[in-house]
Amino acid sequence: MLFRFYGRSCLAALFCGLSMAFAQTETDELVERLGELMAENLSEDFDFSELAERLAFYRDHPVDLNKTTGGELRDLVFVPEPFIENLLKHRAQSGDFVSVYELQAIPGMDQELLRLLLPFVTVGVPPSLQGLRPRHLLREGRHDVMIRYGRTLQQRQGYRIKDTTRSRYLGTPDQLFVRYRYNFGNDLQVAVNMKKDAGEAFFSGAQPYGFDFYSGSIYLRNQGKLKNLVIGDYALQFGQGLAVWSGLGFGKGTMVHHIAKHATGLRPYTSSNEVLFLRGASATLGLGPFSWTPFASLRRLDGTVSEADDGTAQAGSLGQTGLHRTPTEVANRGALRQWVYGMNLQYDQKGLRLGAAALRTQFDVAISPPDLPRNRYAFRGDALWNASLYYHYSWRGVYVFGEAAHRLGAGFAILNGLVAGLSPKLSLALLHRHYGPDYHSYFNQGFAEGSQAVNERGFYSGIVYHPSRRVEWVLYTDIFHFPWLRYRVNAPSQGIDLLSQFTYTWYKKASLSIRYRYRLKQENAAVEDVPFVPIVDVVRQQFRIGGEYKFGDRWTMRNRAEVSFYQKEGVPAEWGWMTYQDVIYKPMALRLSGNIRVAVFGTPGYNSRIYAYENNVLYAGSFPMYHNHGIRTYVNLRRRFGRRMDVWARYATFLYRGVDEVGSGLDAIAGNQRSDVRIQIRWQF
Secondary structure, X not given: OXXXXXXXXHHHHHHHHHHHHHOOOOHHHHHHHHHHHHOOOXXXXXXXXXXXXXXXXHHHXXXXXXXXXXXXXXXXXOOOHHHHHHHHHHHHHHOOOOOHHHHHHOOOOOHHHHHHHHHHEEOOOOOOOOXXXXXXXXXXXXXXXXEEEEEEOOOEHHHHOOOOOOOOOOOOOOXXXXXXXXXXXXXXXXXEEEEEOOXXXXXXXXXXXXXXXXXXXXXXEEEOOEEEEEEEEEEEEOOOOOOOEOOOOOOOOOOHHHHOOOOOEEEEOOOOOOOOOEEEEEEEEEEOOEEEEEEEEEEEEOEEEEEOOOOOEEEEEEOOOOOOOOHHXXXXXXXXXXXXXXXXXXXXXXXXXXXXXXXEEEEEEEEOOOOOHHHOOOOOEEEEEEEEEEEEEEEOOEEEEEEEEEEOOOOEEEEEEEEEEEEOOEEEEXXXXXXXXXXXXXXXXXXXXXXXXXXXXXXXXXXXXXXXXXXXXXXXXXXXXXXXXXXXXXXOEEEEEXXXXXXXXEOOOEEEEEEEEEEEEEEEOOOOXXXXXXXXXXXXXXXXXXXXXXXXXXXXXXEEEEEEEEEEOOEEEEEEEEEEEEEEEOXXXXXXXXXXXXXXXXXXXXXXXXXXXXXXXXXXXXXXEEOEEEEEEEEEEEEEEOOOEEEEEEEEEEEEOOOOEEOOHHHOEXXXXXXXXXXXXXXXX
């Protein structure tokens, strides 16, 4: 898939039709596709807004193939790194692109990549800030204002409690998100986010200043030696994510070339997620093949702060939810300060990238995790130094990459990988990793089976086989070992993750995919009152069959059937199942569009749960859990009012069978139904 090369005669015939048919495809369709392919291990509340907004930006401001250094193409997420290197080499050898039609001549281009890439590239865009005057900013810039409101219709237990001595929700069940964007061409962007979650106060009580979360940034790029500048909230992505990676990141999935992370360097942080970003200023300066990125950040973080035996303050844990609904969550809000500063130096020349990063993370309160055996190697203290060296190199269809990171005074994390085209029909991906239990970075999102690249050793191998244009077979195997204890695992453990997927596509009409996934891990046995708890194997298996069929230009039918199996020694085995039917109505010219899903599911317990991507309002895809027995349905509608205004409406509900309460704790709802509504308005001018 990564390195297939079709003849010019085949692709030229497809090009015009593809560009016209796909030019009006909505960004949320591509987000859904990437979510299904790449989000196998994402949490239920994963924020897709950053990905959706990034794709929407490049759809409206296409990448100039003659000016890109590859960073913008990496921003698109779905473009393989080897293809980006081949494109840059092609331009260096053959000169500037005359038109986008020349993409067909680049090794690594296949029909699917071409179809996805076309709406996001162009040739000959003039620098947007040349000859800029203040009046141009007002006249020619583009404004985008979006307001989103949502709430759960049924009342949760947390809102019923009036006793001020008990834990309860201090605010209303309303969710509110306001987003403003200003773009002047490709090179100047202003972003502002304001967010209130359900249960948080609003202009009262704990939130006298309105929204619980404010975020903003000014972004300038492509100004001579100044490649990027961000003032405000930003994200950094270097190497393979072992030392410095904040913002959007993906794990294992059926797009096997994504084992090599797409490091985008410095970017503004525009997500509504309230964690894993930096706040301050950073810039990337370029001089020939060298670039230098210094950065500095100061943020307040949520945490549980208490007094140590010597009277000093200490933080037992850091908050990762961004929620401030209850008295305890409000008390923990902004409990400690985090300073981060450092730099990255990078060399790029003819397919070779070499880089070095160093950063210091400083807290005003010492971090002191609970004194448990599994925390023996955890970070303790108020200051942390990290350094890393990374590389990648592309040569004749072979792409190699890696990174070595070090926590000064403690452990190492090392990763090396390869993606290669063995033939026009067969591609190979390999990755080896060795992460010490005493390695730690607060901006660590390296490739891993666990949530972070720490306390893990493993070897990943994957292949993509294309015997014909219509057929694709993906297979990967990941074998891993955890040399030290983990949560719910009181001994060193090991496991394996295996996935196989077969896809058959009728061009522009239909597709059918069959997937099987087998995962084995080890965890503590389900026994009590014993001096030593042994670890046992835990097996999860999933079988999925799904299809999609298009009826003309307006209607699409999509369906899936999935079965899950969970087995653990000493615990009853669980079989779960889920099937859904989607109907999507999306005419090219009409102002009204929408989609509907009806799903039926049955899982006897949490362990056999099933996840499935759901369409939502713009920039708000979701990945909910199908659990228990019942029916899931939702309806999304979109209405366009001219060229400047769009309105979305969504209603979604779970109707469970045989239960008297939905959820637990403060989120518990009396009855067997949970329904959510969402309304969103966007105005562009």
